[in-house]
Structures are given as C-alpha cells and as structure tokens.
Amino acid sequence: MLQATKLDVDALRADTPGCDHVLHFNNAGAGLMPQPVLDALLGHLTREALIGGYEAHTAAKDEYQDTYRALEALLGAKKGEVALLENATRAWDQVFYGMDFKPGDRVITANASYASNYIAMLQQQKRHGIEIDVIGNDSHGQVDVETLKRTIGPRTRLICLTHIPTNGGLVNPAAEVGRIARKHNVPYLLDACQSVGQVEVDVDAIGCDFLSGTGRKYLRGPRGTGFLYVRSESLDLIEPPFLDLRAADWVSRNEYRMADGAARFENWEGFVAGKIALGAAVRYLLELGPDLIFQCIAEVAAHLRTELSSVSGITVQDIGLRKGGIVTFSHESVDARTIRDRLSEEDINAHFLVPKWSRLDSEMRHLPNMIRASVHAYNSEEEVGRFVESVKTIVA
Numbered sequence: 001m002l003q004a005t006k007l008d009v010d011a012l013r014a015d016t017p018g019c020d021h022v023l024h025f026n027n028a029g030a031g032l033m034p035q036p037v038l039d040a041l042l043g044h045l046t047r048e049a050l051i052g053g054y055e056a057h058t059a060a061k062d063e064y065q066d067t068y069r070a071l072e073a074l075l076g077a078k079k080g081e082v083a084l085l086e087n088a089t090r091a092w093d094q095v096f097y098g099m100d101f102k103p104g105d106r107v108i109t110a111n112a113s114y115a116s117n118y119i120a121m122l123q124q125q126k127r128h129g130i131e132i133d134v135i136g137n138d139s140h141g142q143v144d145v146e147t148l149k150r151t152i153g154p155r156t157r158l159i160c161l162t163h164i165p166t167n168g169g170l171v172n173p174a175a176e177v178g179r180i181a182r183k184h185n186v187p188y189l190l191d192a193c194q195s196v197g198q199v200e201v202d203v204d205a206i207g208c209d210f211l212s213g214t215g216r217k218y219l220r221g222p223r224g225t226g227f228l229y230v231r232s233e234s235l236d237l238i239e240p241p242f243l244d245l246r247a248a249d250w251v252s253r254n255e256y257r258m259a260d261g262a263a264r265f266e267n268w269e270g271f272v273a274g275k276i277a278l279g280a281a282v283r284y285l286l287e288l289g290p291d292l293i294f295q296c297i298a299e300v301a302a303h304l305r306t307e308l309s310s311v312s313g314i315t316v317q318d319i320g321l322r323k324g325g326i327v328t329f330s331h332e333s334v335d336a337r338t339i340r341d342r343l344s345e346e347d348i349n350a351h352f353l354v355p356k357w358s359r360l361d362s363e364m365r366h367l368p369n370m371i372r373a374s375v376h377a378y379n380s381e382e383e384v385g386r387f388v389e390s391v392k393t394i395v396a
Contacts, residue, residue, distance in 0.1 A: 007292045012378040023383050026349040028166070028194055028326050028374030031220035033281070040280035041222050044273035057272050064272065067279030071227055074282050074290070075211070076202040080261030083228040084275050088193040089116050091212035091228035094265045095189050096120050096160070098238035103129030105157040108186075110135045110143040111361045112165035112172060117191060118360070121160070130157075134360060141319025145176045152184045159186055163201070164194035167358040167370065168328045169301060170320030171199055178207025187237055193217065197285060198297050198325045198376075209234035215274070218297075218325070218376065221281035225274040230262040240265050288377075296377035297325040300384065304375060307388040313395055317370055326374045328353065334395045336369040342394045348387060 013019045018032035033041070040063070047056040057064065071082045085091045097120070107121055107130055121132050133151050138144040143161065152159075159181050163174050174190055181188035190208040192201055197218025203211055211229040215221030239258075240247055246268040248256045258264040285293060304327050305316050313332040330336055340352040351372040355362030373387065 007288070007296050007377060009296070009378065009380055012288075013380065016378050019378060021347065023346075023348040023379075023386060025373040025375055025379065025383075025387060026351050027198075027220075027376040027379075028217055028372060029351050030216040030223060031197075031218055031376055032378070033220055033222065033277075034284055036284055037221060037277050037281045041273050041277035044276050048273065053272070060272070060276055063276045063279065067275050067282070070279045070282035070286065071229075073286060074196070074201075075229055076204050077229050078232060080263070081203075081229055081232055083230065083262035083265040084270065084278075085226045085228055085266065086224060086270065087226040088191070088212045088214035089226075091226045091265075092117060092189070092191055092193075093120060094228060094240055095210045095212070095230075095238055096124070096158075097241040099124075099158060100239070101128040101130050101157065104131065104155055105129075106131045106133055106153065106155045107158045107160060108133045108135060108148065108151055108156060109160045110162065110172065111137055111364055112143070112162045112168075112170060112358065113160070113360055114162050114166055114191060114193070115357045115359065117160060117162065131155075137319075137364075140321040142170055142321055143172050143177065145173060145180060148177065148180055152180070152186060156184070156186050159188045160191070161188070162191045162193075164192075164199070164324050164326065165358055165361065166194065167317075167353050167361060167367070167372065168320070169305070169318035169323035169326045171195070171322040171324050172320075173322075174206045174208070178205075181209075182207050187234060194326065195324070197293075199294055200290065203229055203231070209237065215278040215281060219278070219281045219285065220376070221278040222271075222274045224271045225278040227278075228262060228265050230265065232261070235261070235264075242267075244268050293377045297375060298323070300375040300377070300379050300381075301325045301327050303381065304373060304384050304387070307384060308373075308391065311388065311392055311395065314391070317365075317367060319365075325376065326372060328370045328372050330368045330370045331395045336371045339371050339391065339394050343387075343390055346390055348390060350387075 015034045188208045189210040192213045196213040209231045215225030216223045247264045248258045317328045353370040353372050
C-alpha cells in the first residue's frame with residue numbers, strides 16, 4: 001500500500017479532466033493540465049479572439065507578470081532573474097550558444113546528457129574547437145562528483161548537468177555539483193526540464209548560474225512554454241546569441257543596450273496565453289504544497305517499480321541513489337514499441353524510448369528500447385495496478 005499523505009488525490013483527479021479519459025503515465029512527456037490551467041489558457045485565447053492579441057496582452061498584464069513572480073517563488077529566484085521562452089531547449093541554448101568559446105575551451109557534462117544538449121556541444125566543438133569532458137557514473141549510477149573535482153582544469157569554461165535524465169528515474173546530485181562549481185569558479189548550467197515540478201529545485205541550494213525548464217511536463221502547463229533562470233551575478237558571463245527589440249533597446253543609430261536582467265534572453269513575440277497558463281500551473285503547485293506533491297510522486301513511482309519488478313521477463317532499468325517519478329523498463333522478448341502500442345489501445349499512455357535520445361548513458365549500460373512510465377501525484381494506486389496487469393497480459 002502507498003503511504004498516506006495529506007494530499008487529496010481524489011481532489012487532484014477531480015481537478016484533472018483528462019483523468020476521465022486516459023490512464024496517463026506520460027508526465028515526463030506532457031502532464032495533464034488541471035482545470036485552473038485550462039481555464040487560464042482558454043480564457044486568454046477567448047480574450048484575444050474578442051478584443052485582439054495586443055489589446056488582450058495589455059488587459060492581462062497583471063496575470064502575465066504573475067508568471068514571473070510564481071516561478072521566482074518556486075525556484076527561489078530574485079526579481080528579474082527569470083525569462084520566459086518557448087521551451088526548455090531554447091532556454092538552454094540561449095546560455096550555451098551565448099558563451100564566448102575559444103579553441104581548447106572545455107565543457108564538462110555527464111553520461112545522462114540529453115541528445116539536444118549534446119548535439120549543441122558537438123556543434124560548438126565543430127565550430128569553435130571546444131573539448132567535451134564526459135564525467136562517468138559513481139557506484140549508484142549518478143554523476144561521479146569525485147571525478148568531476150579531478151576533471152576541472154584551467155580551460156574548463158562550463159559545467160552542463162542534466163538534473164533528471166529523459167531515460168530513467170535518476171535524480172543527479174545537482175547541489176553537490178554546484179558546490180564544486182562554486183569552489184572552482186566555473187559557471188554551471190543545469191537542465192531542469194524533467195525536475196521542476198517533481199522534485200525540489202532551489203537555485204540557491206543548488207548553486208547553479210543558469211537553469212532551463214519547461215512548462216509542459218511536471219508543472220502541468222501548456223506546451224510551447226519554457227523558462228530560463230539566470231543568476232544576477234552571472235548575467236554578464238554570456239551574451240544572448242540573438243537580440244531583438246524585447247531583449248535590447250536601439251538607443252541610437254549605431255548603438256543598442258541590452259535589457260536589464262534575464263529579459264535580455266527573451267524575444268518580443270510569444271505564446272501569451274501559454275505563458276499566463278504557465279503561471280497558473282505554478283500557482284496551482286504552490287497552493288497544493290510542492291513538498292506534498294514531490295513526496296506523492298516518489299511514492300507512486302516506487303510502488304510502480306516494485307510491481308513491475310515482479311513481472312516475469314521485465315527489467316526495471318532505473319539507477320541512482322535517489323529516484324524520481326520516471327520509471328523505465330524493458331522486456332526480454334517483447335519490444336517496447338509493441339508494449340507501448342498495446343497499452344495505447346487500452347487508453348493507457350506511456351512513452352517509447354530509443355537509446356539515441358540519451359546515447360552516452362544508453363551505450364554505457366547497453367540499454368534496449370524501453371518504456372518510460374512517468375507518474376504524477378494525481379495518479380492513483382488503482383492506476384498502478386491496472387497498468388501492471390495490462391503489461392502482464394501484453395508480455396504473457
């Protein structure tokens with residue numbers, strides 16, 4: 001049985017229209033929006049349709065600005081340290097491509113690095129001659145902080161860590177990495193795409209200079225929304241790779257001045273309704289109590305791992321001393337794509353993972369195609385039972 005918490009899971013489910021239609025174990029892809037978020041999204045789109053896009057934005061100025069305040073509260077950031085962008089990848093790119101790399105500069109990453117991030121590193125290696133240092137795992141499967149200490153050198157320009165990888169329940173020790181980065185005065189970029197909304201993410205406790213995140217996953221906001229945290233003291237370490245009239249002022253014919261704070265990483269045009277709804281999603285989490293949400297997610301995931309491990313032929317592939325809400329598994333003879341497709345026929349959502357999306361880790365651990373079942377606080381014990389029984393039938 002799952003441990004009882006003060007969280008009212010029935011109320012969460014009643015707040016989530018999608019729960020009436022699907023068993024949704026794909027929250028690491030996109031969480032089901034709760035009703036208040038859906039209302040905020042549709043409400044602003046209706047406002048745009050009735051009075052015009054620019055006029056609707058002006059009318060919703062307070063709601064729009066509250067998204068910044070809500071994210072600042074959730075992350076422990078200061079005013080002006082959060083930018084709103086289209087997605088987590090673009091937020092991450094704004095920092096990485098804003099680095100003034102020189103030939104021979106070194107970037108440190110880890111085995112859990114996500115494909116989009118590593119592709120960017122390879123491109124900058126090709127363009128600028130940077131070197132990539134990949135830190136191996138410790139005995140628990142998380143980034144080896146002792147190796148990290150030994151790897152940092154005079155040419156190390158940036159540490160890039162994926163907090164929670166796309167292909168497993170691992171939660172990397174982001175704060176330990178932050179302490180090392182601070183000691184050696186090396187800028188630290190954290191990909192928190194999967195972690196914000198499912199585990200505690202406090203930028204001061206972690207000690208990162210930059211953090212990228214998304215709205216659509218564990219925050220349960222709409223797709224097409226992301227954000228970037230930039231520590232005030234680290235603002236001048238990078239210059240955004242492109243600027244527009246939102247990111248900078250054209251102060252004279254031959255001169256521009258970048259905007260103050262993280263606003264310099266934004267652009268003029270964006271998904272206003274989505275950004276307002278993102279704020280509603282963060283407020284929803286804050287009002288429920290993030291600690292309770294995080295605890296519930298971990299409990300549901302642990303229960304699912306235990307139940308799946310009892311199924312003949314199933315291997316749960318998660319590693320790490322600490323695990324979050326992502327559960328990955330494979331079967332000895334039935335391909336993951338077949339399992340995913342059969343689950344979908346029963347209105348059960350899970351994700352199909354291929355090794356190339358996290359190639360370094362997959363090749364090191366010889367991982368096959370896998371199913372990623374990512375749970376949230378609104379997922380019930382009964383849903384875990386139904387999911388596991390369906391998997392048993394499919395692989396029998």
